[in-house]
Amino acid sequence: MRIRIKQALNSDEPKKNIQVMGWVRTKRQSKGFCFLEINDGSNLKNLQVIVDEGIPGYENVDEVNTGASVSISGDLVPSPGKGQTWELKASEILLIGVADPETYPLQKKRHSDEFLRSIAHLRPRTNKYGALNRIRSEMSFAVHRYFHDLGFNYIHTPILTGSDCEGAGEMFQVTALDLDSLAANGKKVNFEQDFFGKKAHLTVSGQLSAENMACALGDVYTFGPTFRAENSNTPKHVAEFWMIEPEMAFADLTDNMALAQDLIKKMIIHVRRECPDDMDLFYRFVDKELEARLDNIIDNDFVRLPYTEAISILQKTGQKFEFPVEYGLDLQTEHERFLCEKHFNRPVIIYNYPKGIKPFYMRVNDDNETVAAMDVLVPGVGELVGGSQREERLNVLVDRIVETGLSRDDYWWYIDLRRFGTVPHSGFGLGFERLLMLTTGVTNIRDVIMFPRTPKVLEF
């Protein structure tokens, strides 16, 4: 009977006649027998297999090299050696697929992240990237369970959008037109002849749709791919990423901040509980301070800091900054890092920003100067969450749309929400890859997503 290696290693007792299938991580050969370490992806640890000369399949053992796939039958027995409780005493070994050692790129040694990125199709076979992807899977599951338990409805918002001005950055344009032949003819593009009869783009956020659903189902969330065509070349940006976007009816900015804090804490707690071995790898080999940092995040409330107070702190400190600190200007990375990593040394939620530096849909506060916006900043990663209470007053919203130079006609359905039974509501976007960076201590976003999409890179 085939069992997963995780199950074999966690066994309470010897097992007769089991079968495992997986990939060879290392081979240590002696005369007359050899040791194999097999990994099937079910957990971080390998199963040590002892293969004696003479068993069926031993004649192929010279070809059973690092990277090869095998099926092995035998008995799970206590291991006399150090380093593992159980080992598999093989009675038969079947070579499924060879991996030529002269060309197989993964060696039984440590590789640099840069090199592994160039073989992204094989890197999940390493300890670190295997662990990372199991953590990613477990955290995705945790997102759904968290919101489900809170009574949120999981909704699916469109990926193709007709609105080219959602205000969250450059968008990828999508077309079914034959651009090559249009260019060859020197013709001007007529988007009325395109698939949708108008310009189409990939979504930069499900927020506007989610607001509509929240104002019917109460509490909703999306968790899906999001696209930004920004020419960003940084360790924190990719062109395609996954975003968690909750949206709550009858909720204000305070509720919003509370949800963001609770979500982040619960995700980290969940993964630490469910993936202890995988997390241990990151504590030991990726970031020695990770465990303490996660403790600190879980054990403390996030700082709630109005924008004006943030400015005041930054102006009073003796710290020199490259960029000016002044009311009305957006905070620079150096300012955010100072507040989060030095001054408070824990996550900081900055809220009530001047309305001039925030988008039209954020609710204008009573001072008529600021909007009910919030950003969650976390150590090492920076901005993890951006959100706001939404403007629910019809006239204020329309004024803001016009004021910021947008067309009210494009948003007629969004505006309608404020005409018919409008309610205070709030939500935010949380970058899933950035949450993974925070949780694992990995410092480059390209290493927490399987095949990262970045400017000039569309490999794999």
Next chain:
RNA sequence: UCCCCGGUAGCUCAAUUGGCAGAGCGGGUGGCUGUUAACCACUAGGUUGGCGGUUCGAGUCCGUCCCGGGGAGCCA
């Protein structure tokens, strides 16, 4: 997109002032009856990122392009 740093064997890196291109790991071959980053011996492996220039001579200097890393902007 801008600024800084880098690109040498499959991988990680050396190479003095411009003067014979090297090591460790990995690979191959042989040895070894309990290994676990296995061990011991031997061995192969190079268009020094591409193109052009300076020079008697370029891994090294100059120009340019490509790629990677770090920082900045934009943001999740």
